Amino acid sequence: MSATASSRSHYSEPHRIGRFSIAHELGRGTTGCVYLGHDTVVGRDVAIKTANPRLSGSDKARCERQLINEARIAGRLSHPNIVTIYDASSEGGVTYVAMEYLQGHTLARLLDGGRRYPAHEAASIGWRIAGALEHAHRRGVVHRDLKPANIYMVNDLQPKLIDFGIARGPNRLPDDEVRPDEVVTLMAGEQLLGTPNYMSPEQARGEPVDARTDIYSLGAVMYEMLTGCKPFQAQSADKLLQQIAYKAPRAPHEVNPEVPMSLSRVVLQAMSKRPEKRYQSAERMALDIRRYLLKERRARRRLNLAVDAAVQAAERDEDTRAPDRRLLLAGLAAAAVLLAAAAAVLKFG
Structure with missing residues (x-):
């Protein structure tokens, strides 16, 4: 039995926390534990963060105060690159924070x-x-x-x-x-x-x-x-x-x-x-x-233009079967200049 499995054997995984039904544990740290829950009211999956069930006494109380504090702080924020806090409460002897369930x-x-x-x-x-x-x-x-x-x-x-x-x-x-x-x-x-x-x-x-x-x-x-x-x-x-x-x-x-x-x-x-x-x-x-x-995007655009120019020159050569060497060389030279310029922008900005 793994260490994780051994530690889980000492407690019963909750079936419900607050209004959320619990599917299974997602992971845990020294003080916290995170479950996959489902909000039956609005019909969405959420991540439920609680104190590690192995904590007791002052450690558990400190962790629970920390959870509420985290919810108060992060709950003020609404940004596409910050996790969203949905709810925080203490019910049935469990303090929890319900947040956006992230997959990755x-x-x-x-x-x-x-x-x-x-x-x-x-x-x-x-x-x-x-x-x-x-x-x-x-x-x-x-x-x-x-x-x-x-x-x-x-x-x-x-x-x-x-x-x-x-x-x-x-x-x-x-x-x-x-x-x-x-x-x-x-x-x-x-x-x-x-x-x-x-x-x-x-x-x-x-x-x-x-x-x-x-x-x-x-x-x-x-x-x-x-x-x-x-x-x-x-x-x-x-x-x-x-x-x-x-x-x-x-x-x-x-x-x-x-x-x-x-x-x-x-x-x-x-x-x-x-x-x-x-x-x-x-x-x-x-x-x-x-x-x-933006500079990098422009440089990549120049690079694509250089590649397209070289390909078009090669296609013209193949189509005519009697290449105009000056036209071909001019196209390749222009492509080389664009490639060099793009490389310089990508390297030196």
Whole structure:
């Protein structure tokens, strides 16, 4: 019997939570458990998040307060790239949050499974997440734990920002009420909120944060998508945090020569050590990513034109069976120029 099966044998899976009928368990973490439910009133499937049934006492109470807090914060948001919260309540001794049921995988699972994203796809995902952050920030919500595990890919290029468990927003809980699995303890005994690899330098130093902490984290996520590796790696959490706080990462285009320099600059600006040197809003970051995507689209259009020109020249040659070499060479030369121009735009932006 697997560890998961063994743990499930110690409790009975609920058949109903609130007004929702329960189909089966979707997954669980240290403190939470998620079920596939069905809303019999409106006739739709939902994901039901509750406290892990193995928790008891103060741990369970803390997790339940956290669930309600998460619902209050995320429930303020309505954006196509943020998971939708439908309901939250405490009934029959169970505190739960009902949210949009997403089918797909987290970005973390895809990256760990070897999924690699070309520059334009990484940029497209980053652009959508930046838009989601701008929506949240304008409503006073700072996610504070943006990472691949909290980005759910519904399809190849449609991300959804999830898990506002340690988000800061109106009516938030104090920092000592966060989930235990989201607290990093340093060797000196200091506790920090968030996930180390994607923390901003100010988070790593235990300093106050604002919306620009999410901008740094998005830069770190894009860095990993573009290069296939995290910006910083170390043997221990405290050494990793030291690197995040004080060491500059290698430029993405130096790690992966296929990364266009213009997109590399976007990531580096987002990951500036000093918040005042970063993008001052997610909107500004989204605009620069959008600018790259438009240039990339135009370059690909030129590339397609070059290929079409070469094909048409070859077809004319085949049709006449007596090629005009000057016409053929002129067509191929024009195609080569367009190819070179397209390649330069894709590389240097």
